[in-house]
Amino acid sequence: MLEDRDLKSIQMARNLVQKAKKAQKELAEYSQEQIDNLVSELAKAAAAEAQPLAELAVKDTGMGIVEDKVEKNLLASTGLWDYIKDMKTVGVVREDREKKITEVASPMGVIAALVPSTNPTSTTIYKSLISLKAANAIIFSPHPSAQECIQKAVDVLNKKLAELGAPEGLIGCMDIVSLEGTSELMSHEDVSLILATGGSAMVKAAYSSGTPALGVGPGNVPAFIERSADLDKAVARIMQSKTFDNGTICASEQSVIVESCIKDEVVELFKKENAYFLDADESKKVEDAIQPAHGGLNAAIVGKSAQKIAEIAGIEVPSNCRVLISETGGVGPDYPFSREKLAPLLGFYTVENWEEACDLSMEILNYGGLGHSLGIHSKNEEVIRAFSLKKPTSRMLVNTPTALGATGKTTNLAPSFTLGCGSKGGNATSDNITPLNLFDRRRIAYGVRDVETSTPQTQTATSNSNLKDSGEEELDIIIDKILEKLSQK
Known part of the structure; x- marks a missing residue:
């Protein structure tokens, strides 16, 4: 029998999805310029709080080093924004006039995000920015041992969203975390994708939820x-x-x-x-x-x-x-x-x-x-x-x-805290996940060549004619053989 906490967690997941779905529909009407302004301001807001968020992450989890977590928070905010700022993620994202193919971005909708305790605030910032850049809403299920710092990172981002007049509910976070609540979030019919970062068991659960998932495997x-x-x-x-x-x-x-x-x-x-x-x-x-x-x-x-x-x-x-x-x-x-x-x-x-x-x-x-x-x-x-x-x-x-x-700090790889391991690692992608992984592409393709074929009637007539000719030849052969035998008698 489910306890009250589990039931409350399930209900919270449903409420957050409902709010996120409504907010995402409004965000989907934004232009590329509006989206970029939103995400740019979120990156600045997160960077401004990089130090206190790092301190809280170490206090909350007992892991890591404050100064290094500051660097991760900055990579996940301004470092990431520098990399993704020119990406086309809204409307027409590619047009090949010569081949007459146009690609239009279609947001996925509501994304569920699982966050590990090892990189809690940086992963929260990073996943929020790439999701909104692709015109999606996102809901976090935090690791229980990092719940406070993850919630704080979400609060920082939501405060800036409110100041900008963005739809309420674009970034959500479960504050009653349970296995049942997280399962409800991942399997909810209005959740379009799961971004799973964490241990193998968590990633396996995401892939088994019935919802499309981008998960990552362990690194040895x-x-x-x-x-x-x-x-x-x-x-x-x-x-x-x-x-x-x-x-x-x-x-x-x-x-x-x-x-x-x-x-x-x-x-x-x-x-x-x-x-x-x-x-x-x-x-x-x-x-x-x-x-x-x-x-x-x-x-x-x-x-x-x-x-x-x-x-x-x-x-x-x-x-x-x-x-x-x-x-x-x-x-x-x-x-x-x-x-x-x-x-x-x-x-x-x-x-x-x-x-x-x-x-x-x-x-x-x-x-x-x-x-x-x-x-x-x-x-x-x-x-x-x-x-x-x-x-x-x-x-x-x-x-x-x-x-x-690997995370893009000292290379030109995409700044990322979700590193795909491809089919060899049991993952759906080998990419450093970016906004380009978080929208569908609607392709408009013009006809560029016609195919000439015979009409069905002509094909039938030709076929019957061939059969007739073949049959007549066989009959002539049979008749010739009969006449030959008769002449020998």
Whole structure:
């Protein structure tokens, strides 16, 4: 029997959808200029609150670093706006006069959004902006442990919408969160699409809801340092990426692969960057902290500092330690350092050449990271190309921190906090999701050629004539044979 809270959550979902549907119909009448003005002002409003929202996110979830969450909030607001501002998302979005094809944007309608606790405020800002840019309304089902900061981000955006005179209900958020309420939201007949960012179970639920969904898979990202790389920069970039917001971005490196000929130098460079290499006993204790007996990832370590994780594991590390590294001999459930960890923890592998690194990278990706991302540090374009042709990933990030590169901070990829993993990762897209993924295209195609065909009557007459001729020939043959036999008697 459902409890009152569950029933209230279900009713809230229905009410929010009703309001959003009405508001979206009004938004759909906006011009491109009006939409752009709206989204531009929302980006500015979110950027202005980047610091307090980051502080609240850390307080609310106990994860990450305030300064890094500020950077994520800015990337999700002004950084994103700079990328999408010139996108055509309303009315005619493409016209090919030569081929006589015109494409018209058609908003999807009401979007349901699932938000993780690892990147709560930045994901809320980002999904709001891309949805409204495509003339959609959006409703958030927040992660329970990040509910306060997600609601605050929604409040900031709604305050600006009210000031601009926008329809009420364009951005909604469930403040009574339950499994039943979220299920009602995802399966509601007036919800057109689900944007699912979070754990595998959440994404699977979204795909199973009966509503079209754009979900993303986990990222178990290997980073290969090849012998030709600028080793100082490679190590510094990996450390920057792995410590950014305490490793909460799913595109952050989870394992490092090095060639044996450069191993000693790479190890020393990591140590200079205040990485701590665990001995066998310490590694076992940290492995137990990463992956308890039940086999899942221990949520207590996610987004925590290296010192805090060491404390949880019961080991002592230097006070300036930034990342814990364990030399790892295999991949799979028996090797916790080989999995996605979402914390400043790295598995460390040594191989003899890039071919071995290629095979090992695929093995790691197959263990919980298919379709997501891969990092490589190299100056050898032939090796880079070989990696790009073989790896089951949607993003291969070259000479850049993978967490920052995949999300568009240090590359020209679209700024995004929803990174598709394609069919290999069980996702509907391999894109960094943008407004271009959030509207349908109505195509108007003019006839450019006629096809000449015979009329049905002519075809029938011809066919019958052919049959008649064929029959007469056979009859003549039979008659000739009979006459021949008669003449022989």
